[in-house]
Amino acid sequence: MFSDICKRYLRTLRTRNSTRNYTDHRIIPCTLVPGDGVGPEMVHSVQEVFHAASVPMEFETIFFSEINPLKSATLEQVASSISRNRVCLHGIVATPDLSATGELQNLNMKLRKRLNLFAQVVHVKSLPGIKSRHAGVDCVIIREQTEGEYSALEHETVKGMVECLKIVTKKKSEEIAKFAFDYAAGNKRSKVTAVHKASIFKLTDGMFLKSCEKMAELYPKIKFQAISIDHCTMAMVSSPQQFDVLVTPNLYGTILENIGAALVGGAGVVAGSSYSSDCVIYEPGARHAFARATGQDIANPTAMLLCGVKLLRHVNLPEYGEMLKKAVLKVLGEGKVRTKDIGGDSTTQEFTKAVIHNLDLHSLNAV
Numbered sequence: 001m002f003s004d005i006c007k008r009y010l011r012t013l014r015t016r017n018s019t020r021n022y023t024d025h026r027i028i029p030c031t032l033v034p035g036d037g038v039g040p041e042m043v044h045s046v047q048e049v050f051h052a053a054s055v056p057m058e059f060e061t062i063f064f065s066e067i068n069p070l071k072s073a074t075l076e077q078v079a080s081s082i083s084r085n086r087v088c089l090h091g092i093v094a095t096p097d098l099s100a101t102g103e104l105q106n107l108n109m110k111l112r113k114r115l116n117l118f119a120q121v122v123h124v125k126s127l128p129g130i131k132s133r134h135a136g137v138d139c140v141i142i143r144e145q146t147e148g149e150y151s152a153l154e155h156e157t158v159k160g161m162v163e164c165l166k167i168v169t170k171k172k173s174e175e176i177a178k179f180a181f182d183y184a185a186g187n188k189r190s191k192v193t194a195v196h197k198a199s200i201f202k203l204t205d206g207m208f209l210k211s212c213e214k215m216a217e218l219y220p221k222i223k224f225q226a227i228s229i230d231h232c233t234m235a236m237v238s239s240p241q242q243f244d245v246l247v248t249p250n251l252y253g254t255i256l257e258n259i260g261a262a263l264v265g266g267a268g269v270v271a272g273s274s275y276s277s278d279c280v281i282y283e284p285g286a287r288h289a290f291a292r293a294t295g296q297d298i299a300n301p302t303a304m305l306l307c308g309v310k311l312l313r314h315v316n317l318p319e320y321g322e323m324l325k326k327a328v329l330k331v332l333g334e335g336k337v338r339t340k341d342i343g344g345d346s347t348t349q350e351f352t353k354a355v356i357h358n359l360d361l362h363s364l365n366a367v
Contacts, residue, residue, distance in 0.1 A: 035091020037289030045301035122285035124260030128333035143253025173211035180247035268300030
């Protein structure tokens with residue numbers, strides 16, 4: 001799927017599963033981080049569906065939290081598990097106010113840097129049965145997420161004056177640009193749009209933009225354009241259908257991902273993933289722990305279930321992934337079972353059971 005990213009892992013999985021059939025009980029290991037807020041309920045929904053579908057996967061569950069540090073595994077323990085399994089299903093890890101401690105990097109930032117999870121991919125797509133202002137939205141936001149404004153380099157030079165360093169490197173800019181064009185080529189996408197503010201950040205965003213322009217020359221079949229972040233946000237709200245693949249520095253990507261989620265139904269329906277050259281983490285595309293809904297059985301598990309679809313495709317179980325995707329879309333399309341965020345009053349468990357009821361297990365036997 002990606003020519004340079006994760007190719008070593010994919011090759012290993014294809015070899016491992018090349019002779020596999022559905023009576024073969026080889027188990028694929030996967031790290032599972034429940035996260036905070038409604039995260040544990042969301043990943044439990046995926047586990048229930050996987051169990052009902054007899055997906056040959058075993059989860060290695062590790063609790064990782066910054067708001068409950070006494071119960072949390074260490075960063076090294078989590079990173080070691082993900083490095084070993086090379087795939088992870090990840091609930092949102094909430095970030096507390098760290099200003100009093102002087103700590104500038106939260107656990108999410110530390111994990112990304114520890115594993116070099118430089119590329120976040122969020123697919124913003126209109127789904128059946130979910131009413132929104134725009135129809136036919138189908139774009140992918142690819143965000144560099146290890147540097148830029150998230151470099152955690154801030155200091156108070158004199159009382160009342162704080163400096164924040166925005167770090168952009170040629171290596172990372174070229175890396176994310178190549179990832180974006182590889183993604184477009186591998187997924188039959190026709191256009192890549194670089195999002196920047198080079199008119200103001202002439203050196204940092206200028207370097208990012210030049211890296212994208214240089215990479216575009218190597219992909220003549222893919223249309224390339226550049227757009228400033230302020231124009232891009234306006235265009236996303238007014239006519240998002242014009243975008244295909246967007247590649248962004250760190251902060252701009254965060255902004256666009258949340259706008260994109262709002263366009264198609266909210267944080268509960270958009271899946272995301274984070275890639276290094278050796279591993280991939282699947283997590284909701286809009287990173288909101290929804291703490292106020294914890295334990296109320298009202299959160300929408302769609303985003304996490306769609307993460308499960310992407311996970312299954314990645315580990316060379318596409319038939320399971322397609323079956324799960326069809327079941328989720330059927331439940332949404334019928335509109336009989338809806339969680340509160342998309343206009344209904346169904347519970348998380350009821351939505352999960354509806355997805356399980358719509359799994360076409362016979363389709364696996366037909367393969």
